[in-house]
Amino acid sequence: MSIGNYYIGIMSGTSLDAIDVVIAQRTERGLIQIAGMAPAMPETLRQQLLTICADKKFDLQTLGEVDHLFALTCADVVNQLLKKSKIDASQITAIGSHGQTIFHSPLTAMPFTQQIGDSNIIAAKTTIPCISDFRRMDMAYGGQGAPLVPAFHQALFAIPTEQRIILNIGGIANVSILGADNSVLGYDTGPGNMLMDAWIEKCLGEPYDKNGHFAQQGYVNKALLEKLLTDEYFSLSAPKSTGREKFNLLWLEQHLVHKQLSNVDIQRTLLEFTAITIADQIKLHSEKAAVFVCGGGALNPLLMQRLQQRLTNHIVSDTNALNVDPMFVEAIAFAWLAEQRLLENPIPLKSVTGAARDAILGCVYLPR
Known part of the structure; x- marks a missing residue:
């Protein structure tokens, strides 16, 4: 796929207060935000995520439905931002989606990290390639997968x-x-x-x-x-x-x-x-x-x-x-990570996460 100048980053962190979405443009200065919004996390979804993250009793049906609902919510925010910014989806090279972390366990016998927010759904509902799962290749090489x-x-x-x-x-x-x-x-x-x-x-x-x-x-x-x-x-x-x-x-x-x-x-x-x-x-x-x-x-x-x-x-x-809005730095980071994935650039993180080597991070989901 061709590499363009516009990327979208989606980030919702451990606060669970909002879904931050930005459109960023590649310039000589770097990847620069040109539009952004951070609508509050829908309260029903927020409470469902809190229940899952708190390790309360829930079943796989609930987990699958929240995975689906979170992805739909992310796609809706992306589409709202595109409409508000008068930018067509065809102008966006890719979306970088962090997903919502529900459990992070880097120091156990079988280290893992789990994010939800089905990227297939985000790609299908926005018609834009979506890149996610940025943490686990770092963990495969012995890193903690965080922070990115x-x-x-x-x-x-x-x-x-x-x-x-x-x-x-x-x-x-x-x-x-x-x-x-x-x-x-x-x-x-x-x-x-x-x-x-x-x-x-x-x-x-x-x-x-x-x-x-x-x-x-x-x-x-x-x-x-x-x-x-x-x-x-x-x-x-x-x-x-x-x-x-x-x-x-x-x-x-x-x-x-x-x-x-x-x-x-x-x-x-x-x-x-x-x-x-x-x-x-x-x-x-x-x-x-x-x-x-x-x-x-x-x-x-x-x-x-x-x-x-x-x-x-x-x-x-x-x-x-x-000259960078403090509320959108992390969302821009995931737009950047999406760009780096398409360029197949290893991310220099081994000095941060403890991985044995720097790795190409993220999986690509194409809406076709």
Whole structure:
């Protein structure tokens, strides 16, 4: 198939709050977003995904139906964006779809990762080739299959004159350390918004803490904070990756046993927990590099403030400073991964995931 200049990226992460879709164009600067939208995840679908991800009892019929429904939803958002942007599907070379992760298990005897969102359906309903299943070839070569975005961060943001750090704060937070020598290191630091989202939904029925307002009403509880920080994940060396199967509401509630704390104090403590676990990892690798934040956490002013206060030698801003919308960096990454798959370029990730070699990632689904 011919390689064109327009690609679509679809991303829905561990936060389960929205489906991010972008149209990106290949330019001399790289793959640049020209349109995007992030409609909220339909509530029925969101609750079904939460049930599956929480490892509650469900059958294969339910899993298959949610796989189908999620794909239909993604295709519908793609078609909406094309209509809104007045771009014909025939102009799009391919869609890169991350799929929705329902379980990630890189360290078990038989490592695996599972994403749903049938790419056959996305290709058929949009008439555009769809590329997905980006993680498992990396895992086949002994890697963790995550995070994938550091390779894209390197391609788009790295410069030969200075070290830069790209910090994605979605449900899980991951960091990319971009060296001036073209080196890249990246891994999941731990929870991003996930625990804060889970707690405010339990308390107020809200999917996230808008502008950190709920957390601003509380105080950090030192005893709870210290207990949360004892989790073994934070002492693991990279490569490492994690997700909702590890850090979830049950994990949090196990740390709250016998503790009589106000809801706002727990929320504030969770925010501080996220800031500390991120900042500590950044300081391991950099004394003063600029930190550019993307993902939903970039919209939380209290979290951004606490990151800056804990990274006193660093300037913390969001990726708007690099002329990229922080809400769509990951979606653009999957448009880029689709392009790289069609070009048959190995993705330079072995220094990130621990794979034995860099590999060509993704499977192609053609609507014909």
